[in-house]
Amino acid sequence: DVKVTQSSRYLVKRTGEKVFLECVQDMDHENMFWYRQDPGLGLRLIYFSYDVKMKEKGDIPEGYSVSREKKERFSLILESASTNQTSMYLCASTGQGTRGDEQYFGPGTRLTVT
Amino acid sequence: KQEVTQIPAALSVPEGENLVLNCSFTDSAIYNLQWFRQDPGKGLTSLLLIQSSQREQTSGRLNASLDKSSGRSTLYIAASQPGDSATYLCAVTPSSGSARQLTFGSGTQLTVLP
Numbered sequence: 327d328v329k330v331t332q333s334s335r336y337l338v339k340r341t342g343e344k345v346f347l348e349c350v351q352d353m354d355h356e357n358m359f360w361y362r363q364d365p366g367l368g369l370r371l372i373y374f375s376y377d378v379k380m381k382e383k384g385d386i387p388e389g390y391s392v393s394r395e396k397k398e399r400f401s402l403i404l405e406s407a408s409t410n411q412t413s414m415y416l417c418a419s420t421g422q423g424t425r426g427d428e429q430y431f432g433p434g435t436r437l438t439v440t
Numbered sequence: 441k442q443e444v445t446q447i448p449a450a451l452s453v454p455e456g457e458n459l460v461l462n463c464s465f466t467d468s469a470i471y472n473l474q475w476f477r478q479d480p481g482k483g484l485t486s487l488l489l490i491q492s493s494q495r496e497q498t499s500g501r502l503n504a505s506l507d508k509s510s511g512r513s514t515l516y517i518a519a520s521q522p523g524d525s526a527t528y529l530c531a532v533t534p535s536s537g538s539a540r541q542l543t544f545g546s547g548t549q550l551t552v553l554p
Contacts, residue, residue: 330483359541369529369544384541416483427472427491427533429542431484 329353330432332417337437345404347435349417357420358400359429360384360392362413369416375400407439442467444532446545453520454553461515461548463530468508471533474542475504475515478527487528488515492535520552 333348349358359374361384371384373392381392389411393401400419404411417432443466453459463473472491476484488497488504490513496505503516513530527549531542 368546369531369542371541374541414481418484428486428489429474429531430486431476433483434481436481 330417330419330430332415332432332435334435335433337435339404339407339437339439341408341439343404343407343439345407345437345439347402347404347415347417347437349400349402349419349432350398351400351419351430352398353419353421353430354397355419355421355430356397358394359418359420360390360400360402361416361418362386363416363434364413372402407437409439411437412439413437442470442532442534442543444530444543444545446528446530446548448548449546450549450551452551452553455520455522457520457552458516458518459520459550461517461528461530461550463513463515463545465511465513465532465543467534468511469535470508471535473504473506473513473530473532475502475513476529476531478529478547480527484529517550520550522552522554524552525550 330351360372361369363369375381375394391403415435418429420429445464447462474489475487478484490497490506501518506513527547529547531544
């Protein structure tokens with residue numbers, strides 16, 4: 327089974343802190359994604375990566391950056407956390423090919439910024 | 441820009457009923473459509489993936505259909521059980537682009553009453 331893991335289930339940070347959220351997948355997938363999920367707004371794509379060191383902005387990249395130094399790991403960085411970044415963050419990955427197009431999600435990180 | 445709509449937003453049924461969840465999308469140029477399940481506070485679990493060339497997919501008590509030309513998909517759940525209570529999301533992948541990023545609907549929250 328494909329496994330996507332995220333570094334923390336719950337995280338509490340203070341305004342202005344630098345925050346790192348890490349995601350690791352074990353299926354050698356090329357593509358990795360970071361979403362945030364908010365009530366009433368659904369899932370929104372922040373950034374994605376289709377290869378090591380490659381990244382593309384999603385729909386809401388402002389206030390975030392990403393890093394993909396290794397194929398299995400995709401990090402989301404909040405340079406200076408703000409209260410409006412309190413949310414559920416979900417990481418996902420997908421490979422190539424018919425079956426590989428299925429997108430697999432991690433358990434999520436609920437981030438609270440105070 | 442692709443928009444995905446799910447109706448109804450919430451549904452409550454007695455145990456044992458068969459039910460249908462609806463998903464519609466505005467741009468028929470899709471690569472595939474995926475149905476997910478999300479339990480409260482958790483990540484997304486992939487249920488079914490339908491390629492654009494397919495009409496339906498089945499897994500156990502679940503059957504998903506796709507009518508690409510009309511921009512619609514349905515998820516049929518047979519003999520519903522309380523354990524089926526969750527939020528169900530559909531998402532489409534565009535036929536262009538390399539990373540296969542998804543556009544999500546806002547979900548249908550299903551409650552199956554014992």
